[in-house]
Amino acid sequence: MIFKTLAGKTSFVGLRLPQTFVFLLFLGSLGFGALFFLPETSRLKRIFQHNSDNSAVITDSMNGRSAQPSSPIGYGLIGAARFDIGVLRIQSQLSSSNGKQTNNNKESSQGTVSVEHTSEGDAANNKVHTRGVVVSSGALSPVRVKLRNCMLKPPYGANYGKPSDPESLQRREKVKEMMKFAWDNYKLYAWGENELRPLSRNGNDGRTFGGLRGASIVDSLDTLYIMGLGEEYQEAKEWVENNLNLNVGGEASLFEVNIRYVGGLLSAYYLTGDEVFKRKVVELGRNLLPAFNTPTGIPHGVVNLAGDSRRSSGGDLGRSSVLAEFGTLHLEFVHLSELTNDPIYTEKVMNIRKHLNQLDKPRGLYPNALNPVSGHWEQHYVSIGALGDSFYEYLIKSYLMSDRTDEVAKRMYYAALEAIENNLVQRSPGGLIYVAEWRGGILDHRMGHLACFSGGMIGIGAEHGSPETRQHQLDLAANITHTCHESYRRTPTKLGPEVFRFDDGAEATAPRVNERHYILRPEVVESYMYMWRLTHDPKYREWGWEALEALERHCRLATGFSGIIDVYGHIIQHDNLQQSFFLAETLKYLYLLFSDDDLLPLKDWVFNTEAHPLPVIPRNCSQERGHRPNWTH
Ligand code: DMJ
Numbered sequence: 001m002i003f004k005t006l007a008g009k010t011s012f013v014g015l016r017l018p019q020t021f022v023f024l025l026f027l028g029s030l031g032f033g034a035l036f037f038l039p040e041t042s043r044l045k046r047i048f049q050h051n052s053d054n055s056a057v058i059t060d061s062m063n064g065r066s067a068q069p070s071s072p073i074g075y076g077l078i079g080a081a082r083f084d085i086g087v088l089r090i091q092s093q094l095s096s097s098n099g100k101q102t103n104n105n106k107e108s109s110q111g112t113v114s115v116e117h118t119s120e121g122d123a124a125n126n127k128v129h130t131r132g133v134v135v136s137s138g139a140l141s142p143v144r145v146k147l148r149n150c151m152l153k154p155p156y157g158a159n160y161g162k163p164s165d166p167e168s169l170q171r172r173e174k175v176k177e178m179m180k181f182a183w184d185n186y187k188l189y190a191w192g193e194n195e196l197r198p199l200s201r202n203g204n205d206g207r208t209f210g211g212l213r214g215a216s217i218v219d220s221l222d223t224l225y226i227m228g229l230g231e232e233y234q235e236a237k238e239w240v241e242n243n244l245n246l247n248v249g250g251e252a253s254l255f256e257v258n259i260r261y262v263g264g265l266l267s268a269y270y271l272t273g274d275e276v277f278k279r280k281v282v283e284l285g286r287n288l289l290p291a292f293n294t295p296t297g298i299p300h301g302v303v304n305l306a307g308d309s310r311r312s313s314g315g316d317l318g319r320s321s322v323l324a325e326f327g328t329l330h331l332e333f334v335h336l337s338e339l340t341n342d343p344i345y346t347e348k349v350m351n352i353r354k355h356l357n358q359l360d361k362p363r364g365l366y367p368n369a370l371n372p373v374s375g376h377w378e379q380h381y382v383s384i385g386a387l388g389d390s391f392y393e394y395l396i397k398s399y400l401m402s403d404r405t406d407e408v409a410k411r412m413y414y415a416a417l418e419a420i421e422n423n424l425v426q427r428s429p430g431g432l433i434y435v436a437e438w439r440g441g442i443l444d445h446r447m448g449h450l451a452c453f454s455g456g457m458i459g460i461g462a463e464h465g466s467p468e469t470r471q472h473q474l475d476l477a478a479n480i481t482h483t484c485h486e487s488y489r490r491t492p493t494k495l496g497p498e499v500f501r502f503d504d505g506a507e508a509t510a511p512r513v514n515e516r517h518y519i520l521r522p523e524v525v526e527s528y529m530y531m532w533r534l535t536h537d538p539k540y541r542e543w544g545w546e547a548l549e550a551l552e553r554h555c556r557l558a559t560g561f562s563g564i565i566d567v568y569g570h571i572i573q574h575d576n577l578q579q580s581f582f583l584a585e586t587l588k589y590l591y592l593l594f595s596d597d598d599l600l601p602l603k604d605w606v607f608n609t610e611a612h613p614l615p616v617i618p619r620n621c622s623q624e625r626g627h628r629p630n631w632t633h
Helices: 017-029 033-037 078-082 142-151 166-190 215-227 230-243 254-272 275-292 330-340 344-358 389-401 407-423 449-462 467-489 523-535 538-555 580-593 619-625
Strands: 003-006 009-012 094-097 100-103 114-117 127-130 133-136 251-253 302-304 425-427 433-435 437-439 442-444 446-448 499-501 605-607 613-615
Touching: 166 215, 166 230, 166 538, 166 580, 215 230, 215 254, 215 580, 230 254, 230 275, 251 254, 254 275, 254 302, 254 330, 254 580, 254 613, 275 302, 275 330, 275 344, 330 344, 330 389, 330 613, 344 407, 389 407, 389 449, 389 605, 407 425, 407 449, 433 467, 446 449, 449 467, 449 523, 467 523, 467 538, 523 538, 523 580, 538 580
Parallel strands: none
Antiparallel strands: 003 009, 094 100, 100 114, 114 133, 127 133, 251 302, 425 433, 437 442, 446 499, 605 613
């Protein structure tokens, strides 16, 4: 056991201070740095299976180029059209005649693909269009036609989200250049490993993810795709086809596998329609189910995905399950049911919700740890940062992803928000609004970088609550985002610390040395992106640009991007890790911030907590498909 909890206080066992700090950085990279409240949860591993297949055609229909097209690859969502297509290939040769472009050499193992510009789609003839691009793909099965018609929405809008003002366009191009730089260095030094270690020019050793490999690849698929990095997307897809191995024995974090791998594969599937992603994600989803074999159905945090020997925990049935882990499954699991037409995934997550609804909640708050055997809270620590964060995010997003039919999620979200406002939201002496943490009734006046996602969350929730609270919630979202910006602005590097405090004279600053790191996290720019979409206040784009410049100045090395040890330091020390969420989230949110709103419009797409876009499921769609989830728990 690496950590143990003593009388409610965490102490490290067998680790000296520098080792401890490095270990905390490592835990922080998992997105729940305070995990040390719980025993042995650092044994998180991921597993994937190699399953070769060939599917999909990628067509750069706009440029006729496969290398770095200036527009996104072909036709987004249009993947729908490729559901029954075989073979992968970037169709780089497009010929144009009479306002139509048609790709030559349309080879496929299972059919023929043609791409043409047209003004309207033709479902009957099995054509799908986005931005005037039609793909005809041969006959689709009825289920796939239904799926396409129900769920697949054009992600690119009028002009691939291209902003009309030159400055934003230039900034967006800069983000794309950063993504390519991060990807190229990962490819050069760490291909197939989970993450790049830019200083040592190798990959991380897999401690974080057990036997699972390629985290940066799976996490990057959709970012590469929406940025139009066609060659890079193709490399990523081929790696998934040929190397993503689900048969590696080892213990994995259900949460991490779900948000990065299930989310990444689902999103890649919905964006591109490439069947390989569906096959992989369905297989992976099945392998996660043993985690739910507990007396309560609250899953263990750790699941063994390895064949017959799979088990759902390390054997210690008393181990706590973490709110932010078991509460961050809903979006992906509902989509797994949609894809497989098997309700089991939805049933699993609905059972979690049912259980939570039966429990007493101290002052309406949700503590961070639950015993999956007894079904009771383990302690009364509450946080919308580490250990709690994405549970709240998934409530409102479940409602939105259900096409606003999931009334239970809605009710739970607004009740939780009210409890958070009543108990945790504070104003500092200097007038900054922040969300404190709660330890059995005592406030800890700290806010983690992780909690900064809440600006965006409260923002997107504002318009769906009662009309009387709308403006208030928008203001709260703006105020929290402002405070998070202050946590950046008050450092010499202009990057924010892992934790900032509001006690002992601190105001959005980090007096404690071990809380001063920045590990390329997305939450602050995530809120900028949402607040920009909601208000179009130009300050959010300016703040995003400030963050981008700081990333370039302090985190960009010759060999990739790296987190830094001390955002207040005048001499920059790097942590030697290019986190996969930097590619999945930080750069994607920056790209969206400088794009027009019709790139992945929020009314059609919901981002999972790793920024992987999942389509809203229109209410008629689920009914048609016969397993509309029962939201009544
Ligand atoms: C990501 O893996 C996810 O955003 C998660 O929900 C929280 N932590 C990291 C990024 O900081």
